[in-house]
Amino acid sequence: MSEVTLYSFRRCPYAMRARMALRYSAVALRIVQVSLKAKPAEMLALSSKGTVPVLDTGAGVIDESLEIMHWALAQHDPDDWRLQGNLPAQQDSAALIEANDRVFKVHLNHYKYAERYPAHSMAFYRSQGEVFLTDLEQRLQGRDALVAGHLSLADFALAPFVRQFAHVDRDWFEQAPYPRVRGWLGSILAAPLFVAIMAR
Numbered sequence: 001m002s003e004v005t006l007y008s009f010r011r012c013p014y015a016m017r018a019r020m021a022l023r024y025s026a027v028a029l030r031i032v033q034v035s036l037k038a039k040p041a042e043m044l045a046l047s048s049k050g051t052v053p054v055l056d057t058g059a060g061v062i063d064e065s066l067e068i069m070h071w072a073l074a075q076h077d078p079d080d081w082r083l084q085g086n087l088p089a090q091q092d093s094a095a096l097i098e099a100n101d102r103v104f105k106v107h108l109n110h111y112k113y114a115e116r117y118p119a120h121s122m123a124f125y126r127s128q129g130e131v132f133l134t135d136l137e138q139r140l141q142g143r144d145a146l147v148a149g150h151l152s153l154a155d156f157a158l159a160p161f162v163r164q165f166a167h168v169d170r171d172w173f174e175q176a177p178y179p180r181v182r183g184w185l186g187s188i189l190a191a192p193l194f195v196a197i198m199a200r
Ligand SMILES: N[C@@H](CCC(=O)N[C@@H](CS)C(=O)NCC(=O)O)C(=O)O
Pocket: 009, 011, 012, 013, 014, 015, 036, 050, 051, 052, 053, 063, 064, 065, 066
């Protein structure tokens, strides 16, 4: 396969998860760092909705991060991120990612930008997000991954968002009652894969 191109923004959690899957799959990749304030015309010509990440595979354009992850894993999936042959785990994974993207992400935004949502306090928005953290904490009982016995798609799809949640108030997160989530997140963020996709 010839080189594929990813339009990306370094700190965007959706772009991070796409970059992790693409790097893991070892496809030859050209990354174009875009400014969200001045998106390149070539990217908007590929996808008019104007969000990152956007992947140009040469055979088509994918402008949803989760679909980019699936595309990457279809190329190469050496550690079975797709949990092939385990349909219940695949369904659990899909539901967990959907809960992240549709519910936790909303609470994360409210918590992170609480001053823009004066209806409630920052602590209130944080407690809404903690419902999800509590689920993750329970999932990590007796294993080091969210869905299966090893890290898989959901772990990498969620980690950038949990990272953002943790970074809103690091002192709070360090003492919050989610020690397994802390350990899980810490090991993903310290691993060579994440370090590589965040390199400048
Ligand atoms: N559902 C999309 C969401 C992507 C998204 O919202 N990306 C943000 C940056 S983190 C973006 O590009 N926003 C447009 C902007 O800020 O102009 C995906 O999963 O790829």
